[in-house]
Amino acid sequence: MADAGYESEENYGFIEKNGQIAFIKPANYEISKKRKYKNDISRVENMDYEKDTDTYICKNGKRLEVTGTINRKSRTGYQMVKTQYQCEDCKDSNYKAQCIKGRNCKTPLEERTKRLEISKEFMKYRKEDLVRIVSDEGIELRINRSIQAEGSFAQIKQDMGFRRYLTRGTQNVLAESIFLALGNNMNKLHRKIQNGRLGKYLHSVKKSA
Ligand code: SF4
Incomplete structure (x- = not known):
């Protein structure tokens, strides 16, 4: 699971090579739902594709x-x-004006031709990933990623009152970070015991009525 900032062909490939399955929010996921994006004729996502001729x-x-x-x-x-x-x-x-971007190009717009540069590998990975992301499993994992990853920062900074490192130097800061993580994990374990959630790794998705 990773947020949109981690989406890249390299990361998709790395995950696949290591026998794992990626659930990464595509970088264009939020913006792709907007009308402006859907109406943007310059985007390859809004063009029809003919597989036989690769056009x-x-x-x-x-x-x-x-x-x-x-x-x-x-x-x-x-x-x-x-x-x-x-x-x-x-x-x-x-x-032309809507389709060909690059306002700083020296060639006048009238003389320009639309060009695209596409990584087929990346497009393939993104397409497969998108199917997973919007599935029930993908939604559950996304919600849990945001609770578990982002929540930990909030707990350490707000609840534990951690605002700045007390030590200097990579080794010392690493050691301090490990102590913080240990403390956070203990708190987490305590909460899980109190709430009867031991052995449960994921929060389930709350369905609206
Ligand atoms: S003809 Fe060229 S500029 Fe016009 S919409 Fe097609 S690709 Fe874009």
């Missing part, structure tokens, strides 16, 4: 075809293969 069809009914691939390296050195697409004919399109 996207734009708002103007034109085809964006593959022109090549390019290797891109992430900051951590991870290699991504991106497929490049180019529209067959943007010349007389009335949608």
Whole structure:
């Protein structure tokens, strides 16, 4: 389970290689529900895709075809293969201003052609992940992630009154963090015993009537 900030092809791949299943909220998950996003014709997510020919069809009914691939390296050195697409004919399109982004480009808009760069691997991972995220299991895990991960910070900072480290240096700060985690875990265990929740790892989803 991870929040949207952790979504990347590298992370999806790492999780898969380690025999685990990712439940990561896609980075565009919240924004993708907004009308502005859904109406944004420049986005590949809003174009039709033809699998047989590997082409996207734009708002103007034109085809964006593959022109090549390019290797891109992430900051951590991870290699991504991106497929490049180019529209067959943007010349007389009335949608250019909405479709082609990049206001600082030196080439005038009239002379520009719509291009896309897409990692098929990433798209595949995101699509599969999205199905899991919106499933009952995904919703339960997401709720628990936010309670367990974010809640711990709140408990340590607000309930335990921890505002700043007393020590300096990596080793000392690490040791202090371990003590904090120990204290928090003890509190958590105590609460679980009191509430009869021992052995229960997940809070169940409350369904509205
Ligand atoms: S600018 Fe090109 S890709 Fe965009 S809608 Fe017009 S024809 Fe299609």
